[in-house]
Amino acid sequence: MALIDLANPTRFLRLVDRVLPWLAAATVIAFAIGLVQAMNAPDDYQQGATVKIMFLHVPAAWLGMMGWSLMSVAALGTLVWRHPLADVAGKAAAPLGAAFTFICLVTGSLWGRPTWGTYWVWDARLTSMLVLLLLYLGVIALYWTAEDPNRGSRAAAVMTLVGALNLPIIKFSVDWWNTLHQPASILRMGGSAIDSSILIPLLVMALAFTLLFFTLHLAAMRNEILRRRVRTMQLMQAQALQEAAI
């Protein structure tokens, strides 16, 4: 199947039906392995057992940002190429990205209390992550409240591309400003600063969360295509009833 064939929603739905059970199974297996490894990982010499929160917090942060990156590519597809599935992909990713960003903020707050002595500080990393959550909520509101779905999609796509400016701010906030949040310790020049006994469970959990994201995203895209079919059929039904009345 050529990539261009996936532009056809019906062919895309057939592919999703085939792929989804395998992706869901891989997600469950990855979570089972990751959680066992996370529970058996050694305590950090400074933070003790609270380092176990990292196995949730870091993957959730990555996926919160990845969700917006995916939506930005989809927004280009909507505005520039008017790809039929681009808007579907963007709309389906928004609630998922918001949920992962929410998990990142809550687990970060619960990690911050025992390690920093506070649930929240208005430092650049935490604030830019909160801004990301608010942007997600804004885009979701645009998608769901627009009377004309096409206009709503274009407005959401523009907002997504503007909001993408926040992504480098989140990533480099710990380098550009003096923050309470620690600097990058995994994706950084000179390699990871984390011992392999903690890094490996973290990467397995990151893989599990990523598989979960794509499983839910494909399922949500399938739902969105069905929702548009329902809308089209309801409009046709209403039109037929109106013509019959005349």
Added chain:
Amino acid sequence: MNLGPHADFIIASYAVTAFVVAAMVAWVVLDHSSLKRVLGDLEEQGVTRRSRSKGDA
């Protein structure tokens, strides 16, 4: 497994994450079954999409 003096924070983190993930899964599954039901009802009433007559679906 000893979670130390901050066990409450660790357990709360995992509980919140499990709740949010479960909510996402439930939303996707329930939304799908609801949409399939509405589509089935419309098809029973004889409503079809135009593209269907061209052998698209």
